[in-house]
Each structure stands twice: as structure tokens, then as C-alpha cells.
Amino acid sequence: MSAARPRVLYVTDLAYPARGRRYGDEDVFLTSRLREHFDLALCHPLDATALMDAYDAVVIRNSGPVLGYQKEYDAFRARALGSGARVYNPLSGKADMAGKQYLLDLSAAGFPVIPTVDRAEHLHQLPAAERYVVKPKAGADSLGLRILPADGLAKLAGLADGTVLIQPCVDFAYEVSFYFVDDDFQYALYAPDPERRWELRPYAATAADLEFARHFIDWNGLDHGIQRVDACRAPDGELLLVELEDLNPYLSLDALPEEARDAFVTALTASLSRFVHAAQGTQEARETLIPA
Known part of the structure; x- marks a missing residue:
């Protein structure tokens, strides 16, 4: 770890087309503030596995739904957990x-x-409703979400095979x-x-x-x-x-x-600093136990 400022890899997809939101703007703002306290680099989520070893911490921010790159995300998780990399949020x-x-x-x-179920035999546990929401269990950001009328319960039963969630609307x-x-x-x-x-x-x-x-x-x-x-x-x-x-x-x-934004940035900076320095303390403690 750097003796000066911690090195942080900030993972974001600045170009992700989020409906009603601007991921890139938010991360440009946050990194402009975090850069005052950390040596910071941005990368796309598909590049995180290759780059992570060079940094003291990896911050996962607006990286988009992992459903679009599940294989690569699973590889990132496996590598991070296997190497003991510091990932924020922790995995x-x-x-x-x-x-x-x-x-x-x-x-x-x-x-x-x-109320939520995923199997046909559990549909009776849901309260009666005029409409029901069906969404993939592995989904995110409303991807694959459908709304079906109550008279489509037979169709709901056919869908409830453990891969989707069904809820009353x-x-x-x-x-x-x-x-x-x-x-x-x-x-x-x-x-x-x-x-x-x-x-x-x-x-x-x-x-x-x-x-x-x-x-x-x-x-x-x-x-x-x-x-x-x-x-x-x-x-x-x-x-x-x-x-x-x-x-x-x-x-x-x-x-x-503005005042609330500044307060959030202050809280995030303090949290990330504690997170990185806790890792530094753990590493130093381990090194004292290793004979020269």
C-alpha cells in the first residue's frame, strides 16, 4: 500500500443508458471530490479484474446491472475473494x-x-390483487419486468418455476x-x-x-x-x-x-478512508507475525 495516499480503482460505466438517471454525471461529481483524498482512477466494470491488483481498494459504483456481463462479474468476484482484495461495498x-x-x-x-413467491404451489400465499408483477430473480433495473392481470393466474402458474419472482401489484x-x-x-x-x-x-x-x-x-x-x-x-x-x-x-x-450533497461526500470519504486504513492495519499486523 502506498505510504502516502491510498490508491482507489473506481468502477463505473459512464455511458450506461439508465432510464431517467445520468450515471456518468453522478460519478464525475463524486470522483472529482474523492480525488482530493485518494489517488484515483476510473475503469469500466469489464476492466476491473485485470486492473484491481494495482490498487488498495476497488470501489463499485454505477457499474450497471451485472446481468449484462454476468460471466465477467462472477470472475471478478472470484478473483477478489480469492486474493483478499478490498472491495467497497464488501462482497x-x-x-x-x-x-x-x-x-x-x-x-x-x-x-x-x-409478499413474494417464486413457485406455482406458493401462489395461494399472495394476497388477492387485480394485477401481479413478474420479474426475473436474477434481474435488475426493471429488466424483464412484466405486469399481468389477475385473470392470467394460469399463466402465472406456468411462469412460477423458480426463476422469477411474483408479487401483487x-x-x-x-x-x-x-x-x-x-x-x-x-x-x-x-x-x-x-x-x-x-x-x-x-x-x-x-x-x-x-x-x-x-x-x-x-x-x-x-x-x-x-x-x-x-x-x-x-x-x-x-x-x-x-x-x-x-x-x-x-x-x-x-x-x-448542495449542503446535503456535501454532507454525503464527507461521510463517504470518511467511510472509504476507514475501510482502506483498516486493511492497512490488518496487513501490518500480519507482517509482524511473519519471522524475518
Whole structure:
């Protein structure tokens, strides 16, 4: 590790065509600020495996859905885990980082999650609804998502073979996201109009809202990293988890006032510094145990 400034490989796909979002703009902003504290280089996710060994930490940011390059991502994970590379977020996440199985597990465990099943024999566990959402278990960013009417239950049964998730289409009041760095809450944003989900505004989270969000942050158990808890406000007023993004959550920093953006950058810089220096301390401790 460099005796001066830590070397960070920042993984992003600046050209990814995200609907309603500008991945590249967000990462240009973040790297312009992080560069004040780290020796930093950007790379495309397909180049990360070849470059990672030259850096003290690899930061996964707006790298796009791994579904489009699953083989290469699996190779990256295997290499990072095998070599002990420091990846931020750490690759031990149990939520979207590991696929969508967690929605089934949390639903079965009684967590406040949109009811979810993946097998025909479990369809009866879903509440009655006029429409149902079907999405690939390995999907992301709404890829492959379909909405089917209730009179298509026979078709749903044919689709429920373990490869897709099926949920009732909740007539929610709005969607809201809670953003955390490590286990510290940073800000919340919501979409007042469900038809314009990427027109976000700052949201004043209540104590009950934060208790809901922290429940999932605690469950995931990541010591470091950025996480986004996506929820919807159900007709009865209850918050239900839609997604826990723990791999490369888009941050919608452009929807924040300048003061809030600066506070987030400060929190991220401190977290990343702790993450890198913790690795340095571990390495130094190991070296003292090795005879000269």
C-alpha cells in the first residue's frame, strides 16, 4: 500500500443508458471530490479484474446491472475473494448483491416486504390483487419486468418455476428511498407521483421510517459501504420493502440541495478512508507475525 495516499480503482460505466438517471454525471461529481483524498482512477466494470491488483481498494459504483456481463462479474468476484482484495461495498452483502432470493426469505420470515413467491404451489400465499408483477430473480433495473392481470393466474402458474419472482401489484401512495453510508443514515428521497418515479424530492424521514429502514441495514450486516433501502407506502400507510440495493445503488445526488450533497461526500470519504486504513492495519499486523 502506498505510504502516502491510498490508491482507489473506481468502477463505473459512464455511458450506461439508465432510464431517467445520468450515471456518468453522478460519478464525475463524486470522483472529482474523492480525488482530493485518494489517488484515483476510473475503469469500466469489464476492466476491473485485470486492473484491481494495482490498487488498495476497488470501489463499485454505477457499474450497471451485472446481468449484462454476468460471466465477467462472477470472475471478478472470484478473483477478489480469492486474493483478499478490498472491495467497497464488501462482497458479503446478502441483498441485491446476491440476487433476489432475499425477498423470498424476508417475505417468508415475516419482514415488512411486498409478499413474494417464486413457485406455482406458493401462489395461494399472495394476497388477492387485480394485477401481479413478474420479474426475473436474477434481474435488475426493471429488466424483464412484466405486469399481468389477475385473470392470467394460469399463466402465472406456468411462469412460477423458480426463476422469477411474483408479487401483487401494490397500489402504493409513493415510493421512498433511504440512503446509508456504513450504518449511518444520510438522507431520504421520494417520488410524490408514482407515474414519475425518477422525479425525486427530499423526504423528511420520521423516527418510524428510520426504524423500518435500519431493520434491513442491520439484517444485511455490512460494516462498510453505501446501501439504499427502497420502499413503498402501502394503502394502509405501512412501508413495505421493494428492494435493498447493496451493490451499486444510484444515489440521485442531483436531487439534493448542495449542503446535503456535501454532507454525503464527507461521510463517504470518511467511510472509504476507514475501510482502506483498516486493511492497512490488518496487513501490518500480519507482517509482524511473519519471522524475518
